[in-house]
Amino acid sequence: MELWARELANGFANYGVTGVAMDSRQVSPGDVFVAIPGQHVDGHAFIPEAVARGAVAIVGERERETVNVPAGIPYVRVPDARRAASAISARVYGDPSRHLTVIGVTGTNGKTTTVHWIAHMLRCAGHRVGTLSSVVIDTTAKQMAAEWTTPEAPQLHRVLSEMLVAGCSHVVMEVSSHALVQHRTDDVDVDVAVFTNLSREHLDFHGTMEQYAAAKALLFRGLSADKPGAVLNSDSPYVEVMRRACLAPVVTYGVHSGDVRGQVMELQPWKTRLRIALPSAIEAEVELGHPGMYNVYNLLAAVAAARVLGVEPEAIREAISTLPSIPGRMHVLRPPDRPMIVIDYAHTPDALAQVLHAARRWTSGRIWLVFGGRGERDKGKRPEMGMIAAMLADVVIITTDSPYSEDPEMIADDILAGVKRIPDRPYEVILDRAQAIAWAIQHAARNDVVLITGRGHEPFQVVAGIRLAGTDEQLVYDALNNDAPPGAF
Ligand SMILES: CC(=O)N[C@H]1[C@@H](OP(=O)(O)OP(=O)(O)OC[C@H]2O[C@@H](n3ccc(=O)[nH]c3=O)[C@H](O)[C@@H]2O)O[C@H](CO)[C@@H](O)[C@@H]1O[C@H](C)C(=O)N[C@@H](C)C(=O)N[C@H](CCC(=O)O)C(=O)O
Numbered sequence: 001m002e003l004w005a006r007e008l009a010n011g012f013a014n015y016g017v018t019g020v021a022m023d024s025r026q027v028s029p030g031d032v033f034v035a036i037p038g039q040h041v042d043g044h045a046f047i048p049e050a051v052a053r054g055a056v057a058i059v060g061e062r063e064r065e066t067v068n069v070p071a072g073i074p075y076v077r078v079p080d081a082r083r084a085a086s087a088i089s090a091r092v093y094g095d096p097s098r099h100l101t102v103i104g105v106t107g108t109n110g111k112t113t114t115v116h117w118i119a120h121m122l123r124c125a126g127h128r129v130g131t132l133s134s135v136v137i138d139t140t141a142k143q144m145a146a147e148w149t150t151p152e153a154p155q156l157h158r159v160l161s162e163m164l165v166a167g168c169s170h171v172v173m174e175v176s177s178h179a180l181v182q183h184r185t186d187d188v189d190v191d192v193a194v195f196t197n198l199s200r201e202h203l204d205f206h207g208t209m210e211q212y213a214a215a216k217a218l219l220f221r222g223l224s225a226d227k228p229g230a231v232l233n234s235d236s237p238y239v240e241v242m243r244r245a246c247l248a249p250v251v252t253y254g255v256h257s258g259d260v261r262g263q264v265m266e267l268q269p270w271k272t273r274l275r276i277a278l279p280s281a282i283e284a285e286v287e288l289g290h291p292g293m294y295n296v297y298n299l300l301a302a303v304a305a306a307r308v309l310g311v312e313p314e315a316i317r318e319a320i321s322t323l324p325s326i327p328g329r330m331h332v333l334r335p336p337d338r339p340m341i342v343i344d345y346a347h348t349p350d351a352l353a354q355v356l357h358a359a360r361r362w363t364s365g366r367i368w369l370v371f372g373g374r375g376e377r378d379k380g381k382r383p384e385m386g387m388i389a390a391m392l393a394d395v396v397i398i399t400t401d402s403p404y405s406e407d408p409e410m411i412a413d414d415i416l417a418g419v420k421r422i423p424d425r426p427y428e429v430i431l432d433r434a435q436a437i438a439w440a441i442q443h444a445a446r447n448d449v450v451l452i453t454g455r456g457h458e459p460f461q462v463v464a465g466i467r468l469a470g471t472d473e474q475l476v477y478d479a480l481n482n483d484a485p486p487g488a489f
């Protein structure tokens, strides 16, 4: 930690500050308010509101004369407000990560799944484990729906301190590239860092794949040489970027290469038989009850991490036979006399391709894919996903997926440009998501599959700034109930 950040953090801890807030609407009495110059608004404009809510000190980047700080309230100007927020949060909440074994998982896809599977393996070995994922924040004493993949530093350190109080010895958490670039995790003392994979995503934020990879590599750069290690996917073209960033010992995993190696014996529609070889020459044949090659990689990442953490092979083996499903990932509904319906969270080109490859094994019939593109996010991936959809599905239904402030029709046009690159692929554009899902279910035959991707577990869409409640599962139930005779489902 830079000297200025350490001194600032110590100063606030000694000053008796009891909490940290980066958003004026979340200030509690006794907090220090950190003003962030944002992309939309300037957090410095909310200093009076923060003080009115009980902030006892302010940190910002602007000169004191240019901001409105009420008399008697200390103001500290810093070179980087996000960096300051992280340092102060860690110190004010008692540096909880130093007393926990923290496993950070980064990568474009598979973070949530890998986090929950590592946590499961550690629990099978008898540890008390907290988790932070984009589905849930679980301190073991309480569970909260997650709004972020990785929360802002104040919430992050507060939650880590709650996990410590709840008696956790380990925490497994997702670390997003946004979090790494925005210093949210700078002061989390990570012990084991895991890399799943890297493919196109968030280029609106990172600009290029090189910069995106460099952002992910920050997690490994932060891992000191005395830590148990980094766990890297050696089949990823980006493995060397992560390895170069790393001073800690490296353990790799993969199907084609790796210290922990998975050899697929049989890839069945819904499960996979594989032989896993560990560096200690221990080999075991296991059955993974989750479909797709990509889940083989998630499993190998979890196994390698568990071994680095000292989990015995027997506990790992037991854990593999009881691995949990993740809400909204490959969630299967089998209404009688209807096509099978699968809800999944694929929202990147690679994830969509992986899931469609897996889906091809489920049916000799047709795959009806219902999906959209999220607003205010990487527009370049939309035509790519459109083309993948048209290449790998039989019927493509383009719909709306949380457009935020964007026009859903324009987003659909972006996707359509990719769909049209594959000649003669049938497609429909039905912007109302409920209608799109209902249309696919009505038209698909009994032995077809309706695959609905992009929203997974998410409980709402944001349309023109308004949160519209309703999961995809609910939309499926509505479609079936409106259409089916009573009691058929
Ligand atoms: C693109 C991005 O990362 N944006 C983040 C950025 O927003 P911004 O620069 O637009 O902030 P702003 O709205 O201008 O506000 C500036 C400051 O004023 C504050 N404010 C604002 C209004 C008010 O009344 N009072 C107040 O104090 C805000 O809290 C903020 O601190 O700074 C804000 C404050 O830190 C973040 O909330 C916001 O995350 C937005 C909500 C977001 O959607 N982030 C996503 C992209 C994200 O981080 N995702 C990753 C996962 C990605 C993945 O899928 O892998 C994640 O970890 O969740």
Ligand SMILES: Nc1ncnc2c1ncn2[C@@H]1O[C@H](COP(=O)(O)OP(=O)(O)OP(=O)(O)O)[C@@H](O)[C@H]1O
Pocket: 107, 108, 109, 110, 111, 112, 113, 114, 134, 149, 174, 196, 197, 294, 295, 297, 298, 328, 329, 330, 344, 345, 346, 347, 350, 351, 352, 354, 355, 456
């Ligand atoms: N290893 C993987 N490689 C490619 N795609 C994957 C992989 N694991 C999961 N997926 C796909 O990505 C989707 C999201 O999976 P998961 O939530 O585990 O990833 P994530 O990185 O946490 O994403 P997010 O942070 O957006 O939740 C899944 O529904 C599946 O379609």
